[in-house]
Amino acid sequence: xxxxxxxxxYNKRVLISCAAYGFxxxxxxxxxxxxxxxxxxxAYLAALIPALAIIGVFVAVGRYLVEERDEYLRMLMVRQxxxxxxxxxxxxxxxxxxxxxxxxPRIDSYYVAVVWFAGLGxxxxxxxxxxxxxx
Amino acid sequence: MNxxxxxxRGKRGWSQQELAERLEVSRQSVxxxxxxxxxxxxxxxxxxxxxxxxxxxxxxxxxxxxx
Numbered sequence: 001x002x003x004x005x006x007x008x009x010y011n012k013r014v015l016i017s018c019a020a021y022g023f024x025x026x027x028x029x030x031x032x033x034x035x036x037x038x039x040x041x042x043a044y045l046a047a048l049i050p051a052l053a054i055i056g057v058f059v060a061v062g063r064y065l066v067e068e069r070d071e072y073l074r075m076l077m078v079r080q081x082x083x084x085x086x087x088x089x090x091x092x093x094x095x096x097x098x099x100x101x102x103x104x105p106r107i108d109s110y111y112v113a114v115v116w117f118a119g120l121g122x123x124x125x126x127x128x129x130x131x132x133x134x135x
Numbered sequence: 136m137n138x139x140x141x142x143x144r145g146k147r148g149w150s151q152q153e154l155a156e157r158l159e160v161s162r163q164s165v166x167x168x169x170x171x172x173x174x175x176x177x178x179x180x181x182x183x184x185x186x187x188x189x190x191x192x193x194x195x196x197x198x199x200x201x202x
Contacts, residue, residue, distance in 0.1 A: 002163060072161065
């Protein structure tokens with residue numbers, strides 16, 4: 001995609017969120033290693049800050065969709081995020097049922113976000129395929 | 136939706152990039168519209184028609200007339 005001003009802001013926000021995630025995760029792990037069994041407000045803060053950093057990426061996607069003035073590029077991102085959402089929800093549903101019948105181990109729910117990010121890659125491939133077929 | 140954008144652009148001697156700059160959109164958008172991969176919104180369709188000094192139906196073909 002061409003680097004429109006909205007895309008540049010999106011990239012900047014994603015980079016900031018990823019950096020914040022990395023630092024807060026290291027900080028959180030360090031905190032819980034030094035305070036085993038912590039439960040106070042600081043513990044909740046240490047646990048939630050990495051999550052807020054990931055939510056920052058979702059906010060960046062939303063801001064991009066609002067700020068992108070090129071309607072065709074906006075449509076491509078909408079399609080990409082729809083594919084990512086369908087991908088993540090489908091895998092979460094499949095895994096959930098397998099887990100319910102003891103056919104798959106339990107995994108932490110934040111992996112849905114990880115799968116959604118992978119779904120953005122799938123969405124990008126879908127965009128490329130649709131565009132190529134239409135030529 | 137079919138359109139005459141490529142012909143109109145060619146008559147003016149504009150590249151896709153030049154047309155994109157006049158329309159304040161990306162070159163990819165112009166390419167997608169020209170090749171029929173993307174139907175522009177009504178405001179953008181009007182902007183395209185006005186840029187060429189034509190009525191909107193002189194640039195875009197109604198799908199009901201040319202399915």
